[in-house]
Amino acid sequence: MPPVFRFAPSPNGYLHLGHAYSALLNFDLAQQSGGRFLLRIEDIDGTRCRPEFEAAIYEDLAWLGIAWETPVRRQSEHFAAYREAIDRLQADGLIYPSFESRAEIARLVAEREARGAWPRDPDGAPLYPGTAKSLTEDERGRLMEQGAPYALRLDMAAACARAGDLHWREQGEGPAGETGDVAARPQAWGNVILARKETPTSYHLSVVIDDALQGVTEVVRGTDLFWSTSVHRLLQDLLGLPAPAYRHHRLIPDDAGNKLSKSTRATGLRELRAAGASPADIRRLIGLPPFCGGQPASPP
Structure with a gap:
C-alpha cells in the first residue's frame, strides 16, 4: 500500500x-x-x-x-463520528464533565499559584485545577439538566493506567533533538478537554479519528505539535486506532524569530x-x- x-x-x-x-x-x-x-x-x-x-x-x-x-x-x-468516540470513552469511564468557566479556572490557578508552583502543560498552559471529577453522578446530572455549559475531560490517570507505556516512531526531530522511538508522556497534559457541550469534539480527538478513517500513514507537521503526539498516541490506544509514523519539521519564524501567525501579513x-x-x-x-x-x- x-x-x-x-x-x-x-x-x-x-x-x-x-x-x-x-x-x-x-x-x-x-x-x-x-x-x-x-x-x-x-x-x-x-x-x-x-x-x-x-x-x-x-x-x-x-x-x-x-x-x-x-x-x-x-x-x-463528521461530528457523528467524533460523538461515537466520546460515547465509547464515556462507557469506559474515562471522561467526565467539568463545569467551571474559563474565568473560574483562571481564578483557581491563581489561588494555587499563590501557594506555590502549579504544573503547566508542554505548551505552557496551567493544568486543569478543578475538582469536577469528584462530583457525584446526581450532581453532574442536575447541572446538565439546568443547562450549565461543560467540557468533557479525559481522566488522564485512568487512561494512562489502562494504556500503559506508549511510544511513537519519530522520523523527524523534536524540540530537543528527540528522534527514533520516543516515549509518550500524555500525563504532562493533565485532564485535557476532548469535547464541549456545544461541540462534540476537540483538536486532539478529531485528528486521531480523521487520520485513522482516512488511512493516513505519515503525519508530517511542525515541532510545535511534537508533544501533542503523546495525547494522540494515548487516544489511538484507547480507541483501538492505528498509529501512523510521525515526522515533525522545523517552524518558519518571523523576522523576530517567533512562530508565524495568521495575522502576520508580511508572510x-x-x-x-x-x-x-x-x-x-x-x-x-x-x-x-x-x-x-x-x-x-x-x-x-
Whole structure:
C-alpha cells in the first residue's frame, strides 16, 4: 500500500509561509514515495472558521502547484463520528464533565499559584485545577439538566493506567533533538478537554479519528505539535486506532524569530503573491529545493 500524507489547515485565517512549508513538504514526500496526498479542512471551531478562508486555502495551495485528492474531508461534516468516540470513552469511564468557566479556572490557578508552583502543560498552559471529577453522578446530572455549559475531560490517570507505556516512531526531530522511538508522556497534559457541550469534539480527538478513517500513514507537521503526539498516541490506544509514523519539521519564524501567525501579513501567501512572488520564490523563501524534472528534489 502506498504511504498516505495529509495537510490539515484550519480556515480561521489566511495561509502564511509556515503553512506553505508544511503543505509543500507533505506534497513533495508523497510525490517522491509514490504516495497519496490528502487535504483536510479542520473547521470544528464554528466561531472562527469562515468560508472565505477555506476558499483561500484552495486557491493558495493550487497556486503553489499542489494537487490533492477529492472529496476534501471537512471536520464539521463528521461530528457523528467524533460523538461515537466520546460515547465509547464515556462507557469506559474515562471522561467526565467539568463545569467551571474559563474565568473560574483562571481564578483557581491563581489561588494555587499563590501557594506555590502549579504544573503547566508542554505548551505552557496551567493544568486543569478543578475538582469536577469528584462530583457525584446526581450532581453532574442536575447541572446538565439546568443547562450549565461543560467540557468533557479525559481522566488522564485512568487512561494512562489502562494504556500503559506508549511510544511513537519519530522520523523527524523534536524540540530537543528527540528522534527514533520516543516515549509518550500524555500525563504532562493533565485532564485535557476532548469535547464541549456545544461541540462534540476537540483538536486532539478529531485528528486521531480523521487520520485513522482516512488511512493516513505519515503525519508530517511542525515541532510545535511534537508533544501533542503523546495525547494522540494515548487516544489511538484507547480507541483501538492505528498509529501512523510521525515526522515533525522545523517552524518558519518571523523576522523576530517567533512562530508565524495568521495575522502576520508580511508572510501571508496572498500578500506575497500580490507583491509579485512566484511559487518558486515561496519555495526559496522557506528553504525547500525547486522541482527537478517535474519531480520534487529531496527536502532538507
